[in-house]
Amino acid sequence: MKKLRKNIVVLGGGFAGVESAIELGKERNFNVTLVSNRPYLYVYPTSIWVPVGKSTFADVTVPLNKIAKNRNFNFVEDSVSEIFGTENYVTLESGKQLEFDYLIVAMGADKLKSEGSENTLSICGEPEESLDIQKKLDLLIAKGSGKIAMGFGANPKDKSAVRGGPAFELMFNVHNRLKNEGIRDQFELTFFAPMPVPGARMGDKPVETMNMMFDMINMKKRFGKKIKRFEADRVVFEDDSELESDLIVYVSALTGHKTVVNSDLPVDESGFxxxxxxxxxxGFDNVYAVGDIAKLTGPEWKAKQGHIAEVMARNSARNIVIKENDLPFQKESYIHHLNILCVMDSGDGAGFLLRDDKRQIFVPLPIIGHWLKRGWGLYAKWSKLGYIPRIPGM
Ligand SMILES: Cc1cc2nc3c(=O)[nH]c(=O)nc-3n(C[C@H](O)[C@H](O)[C@H](O)COP(=O)(O)OP(=O)(O)OC[C@H]3O[C@@H](n4cnc5c(N)ncnc54)[C@H](O)[C@@H]3O)c2cc1C
Known part of the structure; x- marks a missing residue:
C-alpha cells in the first residue's frame, strides 16, 4: 500500500531547488523539505549591479523562509554533508539525517581552481564576493585611476560549464560607472579569456557585435592564451606574458559539486x-538532479543557465507527480527546451541574445534593455514569493 504522504527532499536553494520545491509544494500528498546552506535565494543574473552600486545585496536576495511559507514547503538551513542515494537518506552538517521517498539534487556546481585564484574575485562565486568587488572598485574610483582585468576560464572537458556572460556584463557596467564618474580615460580595462573566440557558442553574428562593442568602448583584449597563474597584481599567461591589474575579476569554469563527487550518485569526468x-x-528511480549540478546532453552550444535549471526543476516535479499518481501522461524532457537566452546588460542598455538550433540573434537594446532586465529582477523575486503569477516561458 502506498504511504499517505511522500517525503520529498530538495537539496539546494538556488533557481533549480526553489523551482522544484514550489512545484512539488502544490501537491497535497507530498511533504516537501528544501535544504540550503544559505538563508536566501541569490538572484545571480541581477547581482552584476551590486559591484557598481546599482543594486544592494538585499535587492538581489529573497529569504527562503518566506518563499517556503508562501509556497507550502519546509525550509531547513543546513549544509548537506553526504548523500546516500541507494539507502534513501542524506546527512547534514548539524548531524541530522533526512530520509526521502524522492530526492532532488540541486546544489549547483563548484568552481575549477587556478593557481593563485585567491588573488582574484568572482561575480559568480560566493554571493558576498560581489561586495568585495564593490569595495575594491570604490577604492580605485576614489584614487582616480587604475587597471582592471576581467575574464573567464574554460573547462576543456565540458564546454557547457563555461560562464562568460556575467564577466562581459560586469565589464560593460564598470565602463559605464567610470564614464559617469568622468574618469574612464584614466582607467585601462582589459578582457581576457583562454579561447581565441570567447562567446563562440553564441554564434558568429553575436560575437561580431560583441567585438564591435568592445572596440567602441576602448576595451583591450587578451584572447587565446591559457592562464598560467594569478598574482596579487597581475595575470600570467602560458607564454609568460603578463597583464598588470589593480583588480582582477575572474569567472572560473564550473566543475562537479564535491559532495556529489563523494556520493554514490553517478558522475561524468567533470563531476556532473x-x-x-x-x-x-x-541507475535510480527516485533520485533526480537539476540545474548546474547535472550533466547536460544536447547540441554542442548548450550552456548551463538559470532558465534551463528551472525547466529541469519543473519537469522533475511533474515527472514525480506522473509517477506517483500513475498518470497516463508522457514524462517531460528538458532537451527540446535547450537554448541560450539572455538579456546581456551593459548598464546603459542591453543586448538580447538568443541561440537555438535555428537562430543566432543578438539585438542591441539601448536604454530599454537595461530596464527590461531590471523589471525581470523584480518579477523573479515576486513570482517566487507567490505575489504575482509566473509567466509561462519566463
Ligand atoms: C553573475 C551571474 C549571472 C547570470 N546570469 C544569467 C542570466 O542572465 N540568465 C540565465 O539564464 N542564467 C544566468 N546565470 C546562470 C544561473 O544563475 C545559473 O545557471 C543558476 O543559478 C543555476 O541554478 P542552480 O540552482 O542549479 O545553482 P545555484 O544557483 O548555484 O544554487 C545552488 C544552491 O545550492 C546551495 N548549496 C550548495 N552546496 C550546498 C550544500 N552542501 N548544502 C546545502 N546547500 C548547498 C547553494 O547555497 C545555492 O543556494 C548567471 C550566473 C551568474 C553567476
Whole structure:
C-alpha cells in the first residue's frame, strides 16, 4: 500500500531547488523539505549591479523562509554533508539525517581552481564576493585611476560549464560607472579569456557585435592564451606574458559539486551528475538532479543557465507527480527546451541574445534593455514569493 504522504527532499536553494520545491509544494500528498546552506535565494543574473552600486545585496536576495511559507514547503538551513542515494537518506552538517521517498539534487556546481585564484574575485562565486568587488572598485574610483582585468576560464572537458556572460556584463557596467564618474580615460580595462573566440557558442553574428562593442568602448583584449597563474597584481599567461591589474575579476569554469563527487550518485569526468532527459539520475528511480549540478546532453552550444535549471526543476516535479499518481501522461524532457537566452546588460542598455538550433540573434537594446532586465529582477523575486503569477516561458 502506498504511504499517505511522500517525503520529498530538495537539496539546494538556488533557481533549480526553489523551482522544484514550489512545484512539488502544490501537491497535497507530498511533504516537501528544501535544504540550503544559505538563508536566501541569490538572484545571480541581477547581482552584476551590486559591484557598481546599482543594486544592494538585499535587492538581489529573497529569504527562503518566506518563499517556503508562501509556497507550502519546509525550509531547513543546513549544509548537506553526504548523500546516500541507494539507502534513501542524506546527512547534514548539524548531524541530522533526512530520509526521502524522492530526492532532488540541486546544489549547483563548484568552481575549477587556478593557481593563485585567491588573488582574484568572482561575480559568480560566493554571493558576498560581489561586495568585495564593490569595495575594491570604490577604492580605485576614489584614487582616480587604475587597471582592471576581467575574464573567464574554460573547462576543456565540458564546454557547457563555461560562464562568460556575467564577466562581459560586469565589464560593460564598470565602463559605464567610470564614464559617469568622468574618469574612464584614466582607467585601462582589459578582457581576457583562454579561447581565441570567447562567446563562440553564441554564434558568429553575436560575437561580431560583441567585438564591435568592445572596440567602441576602448576595451583591450587578451584572447587565446591559457592562464598560467594569478598574482596579487597581475595575470600570467602560458607564454609568460603578463597583464598588470589593480583588480582582477575572474569567472572560473564550473566543475562537479564535491559532495556529489563523494556520493554514490553517478558522475561524468567533470563531476556532473549523469541524468537522462527526464532528469532521472542514471541507475535510480527516485533520485533526480537539476540545474548546474547535472550533466547536460544536447547540441554542442548548450550552456548551463538559470532558465534551463528551472525547466529541469519543473519537469522533475511533474515527472514525480506522473509517477506517483500513475498518470497516463508522457514524462517531460528538458532537451527540446535547450537554448541560450539572455538579456546581456551593459548598464546603459542591453543586448538580447538568443541561440537555438535555428537562430543566432543578438539585438542591441539601448536604454530599454537595461530596464527590461531590471523589471525581470523584480518579477523573479515576486513570482517566487507567490505575489504575482509566473509567466509561462519566463
Ligand atoms: C553573475 C551571474 C549571472 C547570470 N546570469 C544569467 C542570466 O542572465 N540568465 C540565465 O539564464 N542564467 C544566468 N546565470 C546562470 C544561473 O544563475 C545559473 O545557471 C543558476 O543559478 C543555476 O541554478 P542552480 O540552482 O542549479 O545553482 P545555484 O544557483 O548555484 O544554487 C545552488 C544552491 O545550492 C546551495 N548549496 C550548495 N552546496 C550546498 C550544500 N552542501 N548544502 C546545502 N546547500 C548547498 C547553494 O547555497 C545555492 O543556494 C548567471 C550566473 C551568474 C553567476
Amino acid at each position: 551528475i549523469e541524468v537522462n532527459e527526464f532528469c532521472e539520475v542514471k
